[in-house]
Amino acid sequence: MLLDKIDAREAALTGEAEQTRAHIDELTARLRELDEAIDHLRITRKTLLSLADGESEAEPAAPPAAVPDHPAYQQILTIFADTGQPLRARDLCQALDLPIVSKNTENIRSKLKRLVSRGILIETEPGLFAQPRP
Incomplete structure (x- = not known):
């Protein structure tokens, strides 16, 4: 009887741990996407600033x-x-x-x-x- 309770509790905790790991994986993927979007914005900013500098000097190609x-x-x-x-x-x-x-x-x-x-x-x-x- 006591071992059955331990087995049930272990199974419940194992299921909760698996759900938490899956949630962590989802959050990690979302964080990766957000970091990539931030990187793209930074690159775009750099590109636009360099193009703006080029416009003041000469007509951009x-x-x-x-x-x-x-x-x-x-x-x-x-x-x-x-x-x-x-x-x-x-x-x-x-x-x-x-x-x-x-x-x-x-x-x-x-x-x-x-x-x-x-x-x-x-x-x-x-x-x-x-x-x-x-």
Whole structure:
């Protein structure tokens, strides 16, 4: 009888612990989404400020028509223009203030590969991307 009560209490606590773990996983995913949204806003702010600085000096150049519409591509190209040197996906994650985790580097790498396929960037060696020289 006493062991039955202990078993029932253990089962109830185990169920509650599993629900709590699931809730923590949901909250962790939501926190990750919020952090990513904040990062995107910071990057957008940087991009807009750099574009505003460029407007006062000269007429801004229109982005090539082949650039995908997503703002991340413009941010990537802005970083390439600012650095003027070949970069790896990891370097871009750092420049974009993204955490250096495989999800982010693979996401950036796929965007870089898409830009290479459209002729906007070149891959000078495996994993190293640059703007083509005029």
